[in-house]
Amino acid sequence: MTRTAIVTGAARGIGAAVAQRLAADGHAVGVIDLDEAACADTVAAIADAGGRALAVGADVADSAAVAGAVSRVADELGAPTILVNNAGIIRDNLLFKMTEDDWDAVLSVHLRGAFLMSREVQKHQVEAGWGRIVNLSSTSALGNRGQANYAAAKAGMQGFTKTLAIELGRYGVTANAIAPGFIVTDMTRATAARIGVEFEQFVEFNAKEIPVGRPGHPGDIAAAAAFFCSAEAGFVSGQVLYVAGGPRA
Ligand code: NAP
Secondary structure, three states: OOOEEEEEOOOOHHHHHHHHHHHHOOOEEEEEEOOHHHHHHHHHHHHHOOOOEEEEEOOOOOHHHHHHHHHHHHHHHOOEEEEEEOOOOOOOEOHHHOOHHHHHHHHHHHHHHHHHHHHHHHHHHHHHOOEEEEEEOOHHHHOOOOEHHHHHHHHHHHHHHHHHHHHHHHHOEEEEEEEEOOEOOHHHHHHHHHHOOOHHHHHHHHHHOOOOOOOEOHHHHHHHHHHHHOHHHOOOOOOEEEEOOOOOO
């Protein structure tokens, strides 16, 4: 059955791959990112493959922008019943050097963003009596040097997910989290740049530690998201799936 999905942070990286995969699975997709123009490539890729997508610019941490974005998607593509909370940022630093702004920015995009988006979209899901929410966590939720803010946010995403599963299950809505390990995107490219290592070297170094012997790619995460969003995953809720090439990265 065709549904309307929303993917946040879908201009590039994992979000773009998830948006394209959900469109390939037959869903219309609201492609949300900070800058509407930056969503053009994802929307064009979906249209070229015969799918339907709409670019919407919104900051997921801004409640008025979130309300406007969700209502635009509902008006132009139909009531959204699938939500993938993927938008994210990193502001890495060791604790003693981490500023309050870096703490607040990371917690705000990941946690406040997922909260605001989910609160808005669940109205449509409850009305439809069906829904899927997928939240992006990370292996960093288990702790990662230089990422106190990000690890706290990604661990928070797991508690948030389990609570949504408990509250929304009776309305036919499931909520699950994906915790990726090392995925080749601009985010990991930025980490390599920050520590002054060539990206190729950084990828090779990380891949050595991964049991399957390769880095992850956005499509690996899109495949997991597609399962959680499928009709047949209706009895899977409140779970955290580590997609990391091993038990943890
Ligand atoms: P990415 O390439 O940096 O893409 C993130 C996207 O989110 C960007 O397009 C960014 O827009 C957008 N975004 C940032 N703040 C936003 C906001 N306030 N409102 C709306 N959109 C916003 O990152 P990625 O690697 O694909 O990561 C996607 C998700 O997976 C994130 O939640 C990340 O934490 C998680 N994850 C990634 C990895 C990895 O190895 N890459 C591992 C574990 C978890 P701008 O470009 O305008 O900033």
